[in-house]
Amino acid sequence: MSWRAAVLTLFPEMFPGPLGLSLAGRALERGDWSLQTHNLRDHGLGRHRAVDDTPFGGGAGLVMRPDVVDAALSQALPPGDRRAVIYLTPRGRRLTQADAGRYAEGEGVVLLCGRYEGIDERVLDARGIEQVSIGDYVLSGGEPAALVLLDSVVRLLPGVMGSERSGLEESFADGLLEYPHYTKPADWQGRAAPEMLLSGNHAAIAAWRRAAAEADTRARRPDLWEQYASRTRFSALPITAAHRN
Known part of the structure; x- marks a missing residue:
């Protein structure tokens, strides 16, 4: 079975993006790994498929609803799926090379990309989702961070790099x-x-x-x-x- 990645996002057209080129792209074509996207908007509410609402306590911006995110995760994660579920956020622990190696040794990852002011904390807690940051700065959304994480992991999969010594x-x-x-x-x-x-x-x-x-x-x-x-x-x-x- 190949290594499987899934990305939950409001912008599925951003994938595979650069991951469709070079080493990662060739590995994707060979079937060394697979990439599936899930549009969070498909689980939005009402005629306009709303995925967010105003934050309790006031403040600027909008927060992605826990019920919408949970429904998307239920679709992306069939029963028995043991892949790591990761939310890309500047509030997370910093991604390291050791993390990339650990993810590469697993069955794959499910990446949750937030937008606006982020995701309601309750769904993150309820599902025990890992929160990971690629650096001490803020992006417009989690998609670029997801591309970074996937690139750091895919290159470590067996056969992707031409020389095993390269990674050492x-x-x-x-x-x-x-x-x-x-x-x-x-x-x-x-x-x-x-x-x-x-x-x-x-x-x-x-x-x-x-x-x-x-x-x-x-x-x-x-x-x-x-x-x-x-x-x-x-x-x-x-x-x-x-x-x-």
């Missing part, structure tokens, strides 16, 4: 940003590629890349560096009797 040396794979890359020409506009990379000494090249990855992570992402440094400090501690127990 990427940013975040071992807690560091990836090292910088260089290719021909060796000298470009007076800027030479690092001499070490042209040496043919594979051990020295690996050491250079590790040092470059550590330096870039420390300079650009001190939050990641602190986590990495803490782990490496702990792993370097001598094994004592207390550790053995």
Whole structure:
């Protein structure tokens, strides 16, 4: 069975979008994964298929109704479906590479895309829906975030990337940003590629890349560096009797 994605949205025409191209698109054509969209408007109420209403307590904007969202989820999730259900929202925990790997190992995901001021919290609580953010900023809706999440996961599915090694040396794979890359020409506009990379000494090249990855992570992402440094400090501690127990 291929990995299955479903997206609940008011704008199904936004999919597959860029996911229909390149690696993800070819994998979609091969059947390595599938994508189904569900139009939330199909479950709207009344002649105008309303999906939202004014927020209790007042305030600007509209909130998507829990009954409409629940009806759409019931259609998208048949009994026994064990896929993760994820609501894309800036209020969620931040998406990580580890999350992408976890989702890739499952049967698929069901992504809920909000609009307006968001979705009534009660349906999220009732269904135990994961709330995930792709970053500390606000988008017009969850659709771009859903595309980002799907791209991060689909590329990890077996056979999608040409080289299994590609995923092992990427940013975040071992807690560091990836090292910088260089290719021909060796000298470009007076800027030479690092001499070490042209040496043919594979051990020295690996050491250079590790040092470059550590330096870039420390300079650009001190939050990641602190986590990495803490782990490496702990792993370097001598094994004592207390550790053995």
